[in-house]
Amino acid sequence: MLDKATAIVDCFRPDGGAFRLTELAARSGLTKTTAFRLCGDLVRLGWLERQGDVYRLGGKLFELGSLVPRRHDLRETALPFLQDLFEATHETVHLGVREGHEVVYIERIHGHDAVRLPSRIGGRLPLTCTGVGKALLAFSGPELTEEVLAAPLPSLTPHSITDPDRLRTAVEQAQVSGLAYEEQEAALGVSCIAAPVFDGSVAVAALSVAVPRGRFQPAQLAPAVRTAALGLSRALRSRA
Amino acid sequence: MLDKATAIVDCFRPDGGAFRLTELAARSGLTKTTAFRLCGDLVRLGWLERQGDVYRLGGKLFELGSLVPRRHDLRETALPFLQDLFEATHETVHLGVREGHEVVYIERIHGHDAVRLPSRIGGRLPLTCTGVGKALLAFSGPELTEEVLAAPLPSLTPHSITDPDRLRTAVEQAQVSGLAYEEQEAALGVSCIAAPVFDGSVAVAALSVAVPRGRFQPAQLAPAVRTAALGLSRALRSRA
DNA sequence: AAAATATGTTCCGTGACACGGAACAGCGAC
DNA sequence: GTCGCTGTTCCGTGTCACGGAACATATTTT
Numbered sequence: 001m002l003d004k005a006t007a008i009v010d011c012f013r014p015d016g017g018a019f020r021l022t023e024l025a026a027r028s029g030l031t032k033t034t035a036f037r038l039c040g041d042l043v044r045l046g047w048l049e050r051q052g053d054v055y056r057l058g059g060k061l062f063e064l065g066s067l068v069p070r071r072h073d074l075r076e077t078a079l080p081f082l083q084d085l086f087e088a089t090h091e092t093v094h095l096g097v098r099e100g101h102e103v104v105y106i107e108r109i110h111g112h113d114a115v116r117l118p119s120r121i122g123g124r125l126p127l128t129c130t131g132v133g134k135a136l137l138a139f140s141g142p143e144l145t146e147e148v149l150a151a152p153l154p155s156l157t158p159h160s161i162t163d164p165d166r167l168r169t170a171v172e173q174a175q176v177s178g179l180a181y182e183e184q185e186a187a188l189g190v191s192c193i194a195a196p197v198f199d200g201s202v203a204v205a206a207l208s209v210a211v212p213r214g215r216f217q218p219a220q221l222a223p224a225v226r227t228a229a230l231g232l233s234r235a236l237r238s239r240a
Numbered sequence: 241m242l243d244k245a246t247a248i249v250d251c252f253r254p255d256g257g258a259f260r261l262t263e264l265a266a267r268s269g270l271t272k273t274t275a276f277r278l279c280g281d282l283v284r285l286g287w288l289e290r291q292g293d294v295y296r297l298g299g300k301l302f303e304l305g306s307l308v309p310r311r312h313d314l315r316e317t318a319l320p321f322l323q324d325l326f327e328a329t330h331e332t333v334h335l336g337v338r339e340g341h342e343v344v345y346i347e348r349i350h351g352h353d354a355v356r357l358p359s360r361i362g363g364r365l366p367l368t369c370t371g372v373g374k375a376l377l378a379f380s381g382p383e384l385t386e387e388v389l390a391a392p393l394p395s396l397t398p399h400s401i402t403d404p405d406r407l408r409t410a411v412e413q414a415q416v417s418g419l420a421y422e423e424q425e426a427a428l429g430v431s432c433i434a435a436p437v438f439d440g441s442v443a444v445a446a447l448s449v450a451v452p453r454g455r456f457q458p459a460q461l462a463p464a465v466r467t468a469a470l471g472l473s474r475a476l477r478s479r480a
Numbered sequence: 481a482a483a484a485t486a487t488g489t490t491c492c493g494t495g496a497c498a499c500g501g502a503a504c505a506g507c508g509a510c
Numbered sequence: 511g512t513c514g515c516t517g518t519t520c521c522g523t524g525t526c527a528c529g530g531a532a533c534a535t536a537t538t539t540t
Contacts, residue, residue, distance in 0.1 A: 001241045001242065001497095001499095001526085002242070002245055002281045002282070002285060003281075004498095005242055005245075006285045006287075009304060013303065013304065013307065015307075016307030016308065016309055016312060020517090021516085021517065021518095022516070031499075031500050031501085032500090032518095033499075033501080033518090033519090034499065036517070036519095037498080038242075038498095041243075042242070045242060045243065045246045046246075047246075053516080056308070056309050056310075057307055057308045058308065059311070059339065059344070061301065061305045061308050062305045062311045062344075062362055063253065063305070063344070063362040063363075063364075064252065064253065064297060064301045065302045065303070065304060065305015065306060065308075065362065066305060066361045066363070067253065067254070067255075067256030067297055067301075067362060068256065068296070068297045068298065068299065068301050068302040069256055069257070069258065069296050070296075070299075071299070072256060079349060079350060080351045080352040083326065083349065086323065087327060099299065104302075109319060109349075110319060110320065110323075111320045111324075120306065121306045122303040122304075122305065122306025122307060123306070124303075241497090241498085241526095241527065241528095244527095260487080260488090261487080261489095262487070262488085270529095271528075271530085272487095272488085273490095273528075273530080274527080274528065276488075276489070277528085278527095481540100482539100482540085483538105483539080484537105484538080484539065484540080485538075486535100486536080486537070486538085487537090488534085488535085488536100489532105489534075490532085490533070490534095491530105491532080491533090492529105492530100492531095493528105493529105493530105494528085495526105495527100495528085496527085496528085497524105497525090497526090497527085498524095498525080498526085498527095499522105499524085500521105500522105500523100501521100501522105502519105502520090502521095503518105503519085503520080504517105504518075504520090505516100505517085506515100506517085506518100507514105507517105508513105508514090508515080508516095509514085509515095510512095510513085510514100
């Protein structure tokens with residue numbers, strides 16, 4: 001029963017749209033009757049909302065999601081540094097953590113002329129296709145790198161790195177420079193520079209700046225990104 | 241069964257801490273056995289996480305919470321304006337919507353020297369104790385105002401308005417000026433100025449700047465707050 | 481040392497209640 | 511009109527969630 005309810009709610013990932021009963025039943029693999037009864041319960045409990053004949057995710061999820069401890073705490077101490085970084089660059093700023101072979105974005109701030117990116121708060125992308133991901137990968141121990149390299153490398157654009165050797169050198173470069181770069185590997189026309197954030201000696205997060213390819217000037221962005229990452233690392237250590 | 245699971249998850253509101261099994265069972269009113277089995281299932285499904293003997297809210301909730309449509313969309317179009325406002329003031333900026341007689345905060349951005357406030361993203365506060373709440377109250381129709389005035393007014397600090405007459409005049413002032421003020425009514429030492437955000441003719445949200453009482457200069461903040469609110473209202477209308 | 485009181489965990493018999501097929505009701509299309 | 515599609519209700523069957531009791535283990539009390 002919990003499994004079935006979860007199956008229904010999971011239908012809304014990753015796009016969070018609105019679905020009709022029949023579609024929910026089909027996606028979740030449940031009987032229409034069961035889906036009907038379950039959706040009714042979920043609405044009653046606040047997990048879903050219903051408008052007319054379509055269901056959406058409910059406000060309770062938003063409230064609970066904001067409370068998830070690791071995410072909330074990290075976001076809270078990181079925000080001032082992300083603001084600094086945004087103010088220095090006026091470009092889209094990301095904060096992400098690793099989960100398995102993917103990066104989960106904790107925060108994403110941008111101005112009026114935001115670049116088009118597949119990254120969303122709470123969204124997941126492959127480690128190997130993003131600046132944040134590569135920064136995390138480079139400082140999460142060699143075992144993880146080998147694991148990731150052993151599996152086939154996913155790609156989001158024609159520029160995504162699919163050659164293990166190229167990725168290995170990219171990771172090594174990130175390890176020596178403390179900065180990870182990404183060029184149109186997650187979205188066409190967007191480049192990115194990222195830096196890892198440490199809590200002690202392990203990378204717990206990474207932050208990045210994503211810039212339209214036309215005005216991407218790594219030399220100018222690098223100091224700002226590095227400064228923000230170091231400042232946040234420091235703040236995390238003193239928080240512990 | 242869904243009810244019981246919800247009861248467990250709801251134990252984490254509003255503080256999102258970490259609980260042991262026995263405490264969860266007590267808070268949710270369930271048998272220890274039932275709580276045990278349910279928590280196991282919830283962990284398996286990602287709703288909760290377990291470290292040693294304590295349970296926390298799980299990453300799935302964060303990911304799903306970020307997808308809740310109304311919240312996500314509003315936040316996304318509002319963010320650039322909130323950034324403008326933050327950059328202009330360098331004070332804590334809020335964005336909130338109304339839910340019943342409370343305000344739910346959608347976004348809250350701040351710098352290094354953040355004021356101490358009970359507001360949290362996803363958190364709820366009484367309409368009558370906050371700038372955002374008063375701005376929403378002033379532009380949500382007279383029926384709501386009467387409803388709120390009819391009930392006893394909650395208070396968060398000794399400065400919170402508990403006199404219906406005082407509140408009524410405050411709301412009327414907000415209606416004519418288009419700005420709502422709050423002085424130490426939500427937290428001691430913090431003042432606040434807020435403006436409603438419209439989508440068409442109804443207020444769908446409100447944004448505010450919270451400032452330590454010492455350096456609160458409404459005359460300087462008012463234009464910035466008003467500008468941001470108007471800009472956002474415009475953006476929402478063109479989005480529709 | 482032993483007894484007492486916590487904790488989390490397992491077992492199991494009972495009974496409630498979730499399940500899904502079938503049937504119904506309302507709507508729009510062709 | 512009929513067909514196909516919604517969402518919804520009904521109900522008999524069988525499952526699986528339930529919670530008391532017993533267990534294992536750690537920490538505190540006597």
